[in-house]
Amino acid sequence: xxxxxxxxGYAYKGFKELYHAIKNINLTIDEDGEFIAVIxxxxxGKSTLVxxxxxxxxxxSGKINILGTELPSKKKIKxxxxxxxxxxxxxxxxxxxxxxxxxxxxxxxPSNFKETKPHALEYAKEALNIVGIDESLYEESxxxxxxxxxxxxxxxxxxxxxxxxxxxxxxxxxxxPQGKDDMMDMFYDIHKKENxxxxxxxHDMDVVxxxxxxxxxxxxxxxxxxxxxxNLFTHKDFDKFHLDYPTPMKVLNHxxxxxxxxxxxxxxxxALLKHLREVAK
Amino acid sequence: xxxxxxxxxxxxxxLHKLDPRIKIMxxxxxxxxxxxxxxxxxxxxxxxxxxxxxxxxxxxxxxxIPLGKVLQGLKAIVFLMTFTFIIQLFTIQxxxxxxxxxxxxxxxxxxxxxxxxxxxxxxxxxxKIKWRITWFFIYVVLIFVVQWLIRMYVPMYDFGFSxxxxxxxxxxxxxxxxxxxxxxxxxxxxxxxLTYTTSxxxxxxxxxxxxxxxxxxxxxxxxxxxxxSLTLRSIPTLLVETDxxxxxxxxxxxxxxxxxxxxxxGQIIALLIPVFVISFDRADDLxxxxxxxxxxxxxxxxxxDVYKIxxxxxxxxxxxILIIAGLLVTRFAI
Numbered sequence: 001x002x003x004x005x006x007x008x009g010y011a012y013k014g015f016k017e018l019y020h021a022i023k024n025i026n027l028t029i030d031e032d033g034e035f036i037a038v039i040x041x042x043x044x045g046k047s048t049l050v051x052x053x054x055x056x057x058x059x060x061s062g063k064i065n066i067l068g069t070e071l072p073s074k075k076k077i078k079x080x081x082x083x084x085x086x087x088x089x090x091x092x093x094x095x096x097x098x099x100x101x102x103x104x105x106x107x108x109x110p111s112n113f114k115e116t117k118p119h120a121l122e123y124a125k126e127a128l129n130i131v132g133i134d135e136s137l138y139e140e141s142x143x144x145x146x147x148x149x150x151x152x153x154x155x156x157x158x159x160x161x162x163x164x165x166x167x168x169x170x171x172x173x174x175x176x177p178q179g180k181d182d183m184m185d186m187f188y189d190i191h192k193k194e195n196x197x198x199x200x201x202x203h204d205m206d207v208v209x210x211x212x213x214x215x216x217x218x219x220x221x222x223x224x225x226x227x228x229x230x231n232l233f234t235h236k237d238f239d240k241f242h243l244d245y246p247t248p249m250k251v252l253n254h255x256x257x258x259x260x261x262x263x264x265x266x267x268x269x270x271a272l273l274k275h276l277r278e279v280a281k
Numbered sequence: 282x283x284x285x286x287x288x289x290x291x292x293x294x295x296l297h298k299l300d301p302r303i304k305i306m307x308x309x310x311x312x313x314x315x316x317x318x319x320x321x322x323x324x325x326x327x328x329x330x331x332x333x334x335x336x337x338x339x340x341x342x343x344x345x346i347p348l349g350k351v352l353q354g355l356k357a358i359v360f361l362m363t364f365t366f367i368i369q370l371f372t373i374q375x376x377x378x379x380x381x382x383x384x385x386x387x388x389x390x391x392x393x394x395x396x397x398x399x400x401x402x403x404x405x406x407x408x409k410i411k412w413r414i415t416w417f418f419i420y421v422v423l424i425f426v427v428q429w430l431i432r433m434y435v436p437m438y439d440f441g442f443s444x445x446x447x448x449x450x451x452x453x454x455x456x457x458x459x460x461x462x463x464x465x466x467x468x469x470x471x472x473x474x475l476t477y478t479t480s481x482x483x484x485x486x487x488x489x490x491x492x493x494x495x496x497x498x499x500x501x502x503x504x505x506x507x508x509x510s511l512t513l514r515s516i517p518t519l520l521v522e523t524d525x526x527x528x529x530x531x532x533x534x535x536x537x538x539x540x541x542x543x544x545x546x547g548q549i550i551a552l553l554i555p556v557f558v559i560s561f562d563r564a565d566d567l568x569x570x571x572x573x574x575x576x577x578x579x580x581x582x583x584x585x586d587v588y589k590i591x592x593x594x595x596x597x598x599x600x601x602i603l604i605i606a607g608l609l610v611t612r613f614a615i
Contacts, residue, residue, distance in 0.1 A: 056528050080536040088532040095522075096529040098554035108551065112534025143558065157533060 001067045003029040003053060003086070003165070008062035010048055021048040022221040023061075029053075031067065031164055034197040035188075037212035037229070039205075041242050045221040046201045047091075050167050053199065054086035055079040067164070084113045087163030091170045093154035097142040102133065102153050105142050109161040120160070127160035128153070131186060148179050159190075166190070168200040172207060180204070184211055209233075209246035209267040217241050234265055248272035289480050294345035295593060296478040301487030303594040307601045308475045311337070314601075315467050317608045320460045322453050325611055330463055336604070337467040344478050354473050355466060359414055362465050363421055366458040373454030382450040386428040389443025391435060395427050485510040486586065503579060511567070519560060526555045 005027040011018045022045040029036065038046050051057040052064060055071055064071045066082050090096070099105035106124035115123065128138070131152040137145065142153055158166070171187065172180040188211055191198050202208050208215065208229070215232045217225035224241060225232055232238070233249060245253065248266045252275070255261040261279055266272040291297075296304070315337075318330045341348050403420045410416045425448060431438050432445065439445070479487070489506035496502055531537065535548040576582075 051528070054532060056531060078539050080534060080539050083532055083534055083536075090525065090529045090532070093529065095555050095559055096526060096533070098551050098558075108535075109533040161534065 001031045002065075003027075003031075003067065004065040005052070006063045006065075008052065008059045008064055010045075010052070010057060011060045020221050021045045022052075022218075024222055025049065025062070027216070027223065027226070029165070029199065030197060032197060033195050034199075035191050035211060035213045036197070036199045036216060037208040037214075038199065038201045038216045038218065039203070039208060039243060040218035044218040046218055047169060048221075049218065050088065050169060050199060050201060053165070053167050054083045054088045056083075056088065081113070084109075084161050085163055086165045086167060087158040087161050088167045089155055089158050089169065089171060091173055092151075093158075094147060094150035096154055096157070097150060100141060101139050102128070102142050102145070103138040105153060106156045106160045109157050113161060123160040123162060124156070127156040130159055130190065131156045132182075148175065151175070151183075163196075165197045165199065168198065170201050170203065172202065172204060180207070187211070205244045205246040209248075217243065229267070230265060233267070288476065290346055290350075290477050291480075292345050292478065294343060294478070295597075296340065296344040296474065298593070299478075299597060300588050300590050300594045301479055301483040302490050302588065303590065303598050304475060304479060305484075305487045305491060307597055308471055310601045310605055311471050312468050314605050314608055315464055315471075317605070317612065318460075318464075319612065320457055322456050327456070329608060329611060330460060333604070334463045334467050337470045341470060341474060344474055346474075346477055351470055351473060351477070355469050356414065358465065358469065359417060362462055363418070365465075366462050367421070369458035369461060370450055370454045373451060373457055374449060375451055375453055378451050378453060380449045381452055381455060382448070384425075384429050384448045385432050385445065386425065386448045387432040387438050387443050387445045388428060389431075389439055389445075390441030391438055392428050392431045392443075395431060396424060399423055399427055481510065481513045483586070485513070486584065486588065490588075501579065507578075515560070515563065518563065519556070522559050522563075523552070523556050526552055526559070530555075 005025045008025040008027075009020060009023040011020045011023075013019070038049060040046050048057065052059060053066070055064075055066060055069075058072050067085055069077070069079065069082055071079070097105050099108060103121070103124055106127055107120045110120040110123045111117070125138075128135075133149065133152055133156065137149070142150060145153070155171070166187070168187065172183055175183060184207055187198055187200070190196055200212065212229055214227065215225065215229045216223055217232065219241060224237075225235060233245065235241075244250075246267060248269055248271065252261065252263065252266055252272060255276075256263050261276070264275050266275050311333075315330075315333055318326055318333065320326070338348065341351050399420070403416070407413060407416060429448070476484070485506050488509065489502060492500075492502040492505065527537065530548065530551045533551075535544075535551055537545065537548060537552075540548060
């Protein structure tokens with residue numbers, strides 16, 4: 001089972017002509033074991049694309065198959081169950097909190113999907129444990145905790161639904177560097193432990209280079225690159241993608257220009273250090 | 282979102298360039314003028330109503346906005362207008378006038394069935410016909426034609442139960458119905474023209490400056506105008522935020538389309554509370570941003586646009602005043 005996009009396009013009516021948010025998208029995402037980063041400039045259609053993954057938006061052309069459900073289908077079908085399987089965490093998810101206490105808010109997702117009360121409670125506690133919210137906070141109002149904690153609670157609200165695939169829209173936006181690392185390590189743990197597929201939108205090339213396995217680059221609504229991250233940064237058209245290099249690459253490129261150090265693909269600080277040591281020898 | 286009234290269409294016409302104060306005043310005066318025409322069968326009133334109607338349509342031409350677009354904005358009230366028109370026809374039944382039309386009709390089991398079939402046919406055809414408003418009018422006429430046909434040509438028309446009546450149309454009923462019909466259209470056209478050709482900023486400036494005299498009796502008009510402009514400003518923002526929250530909650534399984542009524546009530550809370558929290562947050566941010574830029578309630582401020590009344594404004598206003606004066610003269614003097 002996987003998610004398949006065939007010639008998918010989404011267009012909406014602008015002031016005069018049709019505006020294509022995404023077009024000609026062909027894509028396959030496996031149910032297990034992928035860590036995909038979707039990158040591209042603002043307005044390149046990243047958010048539109050990921051909202052198709054859990055049937056929040058329906059394509060205006062082409063076909064999507066989400067874990068065995070064909071969209072758009074000729075019959076009127078219910079799609080809500082898909083949203084349990086593909087959990088989508090929006091940008092600034094802390095704004096979706098509304099319940100009187102944290103535990104209840106996290107239970108909202110599972111109980112919408114007809115989980116029994118004890119089950120929902122169990123899942124909620126599990127999810128809160130994963131995101132690192134202490135048990136003493138369970139009865140606290142979600143509006144009285146810090147911004148970082150609010151985001152964690154909101155993410156727990158999605159994790160408690162036990163989605164097969166986790167989709168994240170800029171999960172680290174607006175967090176401090178430490179919070180950013182903690183957040184990404186948490187998602188990486190989930191990915192490692194449960195072999196869960198994670199699809200993530202990000203503008204932070206360091207995060208992308210460090211965690212993602214596969215990268216999808218969108219430009220003006222079309223996929224211009226889809227493949228392993230190692231191939232992206234050495235791609236001959238990289239400059240045309242309007243992307244930034246991750247910091248280790250930038251450092252090495254600078255050293256290459258000023259001191260003539262040999263170029264190499266380095267994605268992490270460790271790899272950069274290793275490379276520099278080798279050069280120094 | 283399909284809100285037609287209250288939408289601003291940018292343009293370069295005389296109406297767009299008109300001073301907003303003059304525009305608001307002229308609109309109010311014109312609406313008063315339309316209501317000044319007494320409704321009766323006298324020829325002078327019919328003429329003045331007709332002239333006012335033509336006048337309001339001709340200022341649409343002045344604005345450069347296609348007449349079709351303005352009339353489209355009236356779609357929402359077509360049903361209401363038709364309903365009032367028919368009610369007028371039925372209720373105005375003077376005894377001293379000759380009838381224009383006197384048709385026997387029946388409302389019984391058979392005609393009920395026929396009307397239901399007609400309605401089904403109407404809804405079926407509605408999706409295939411381009412001229413929906415015309416089709417709606419035809420449908421309304423057909424409702425009565427069907428009742429008449431059954432009374433005249435179906436021998437067993439009173440099978441089961443039936444209510445027979447004579448549908449009489451009197452000239453004064455027709456005139457009254459037509460008057461009200463034209464009046465509603467003219468008022469709606471003028472009011473929507475104001476919003477079509479005036480941006481919210483201009484509208485607000487105009488209102489503020491028109492309300493200035495109220496300051497003499499210590500009414501803080503600057504607060505009202507700031508409130509109006511902030512409210513208008515926050516509508517699109519709130520719509521965007523609501524949409525976001527709705528999607529986020531849908532992702533958590535609260536599907537607003539696929540749930541029962543009981544579930545929906547719970548889900549509305551999940552929508553309302555975040556939107557509330559966001560609007561308070563935004564309001565807080567906005568007030569800080571305003572204070573940071575030196576806004577103090579009631580202190581005099583300079584304006585981005587300074588309006589000067591020029592000869593065009595005076596011409597338009599005098600035309601409107603002439604219309605009102607003419608109406609008053611014909612009404613009371615002659």
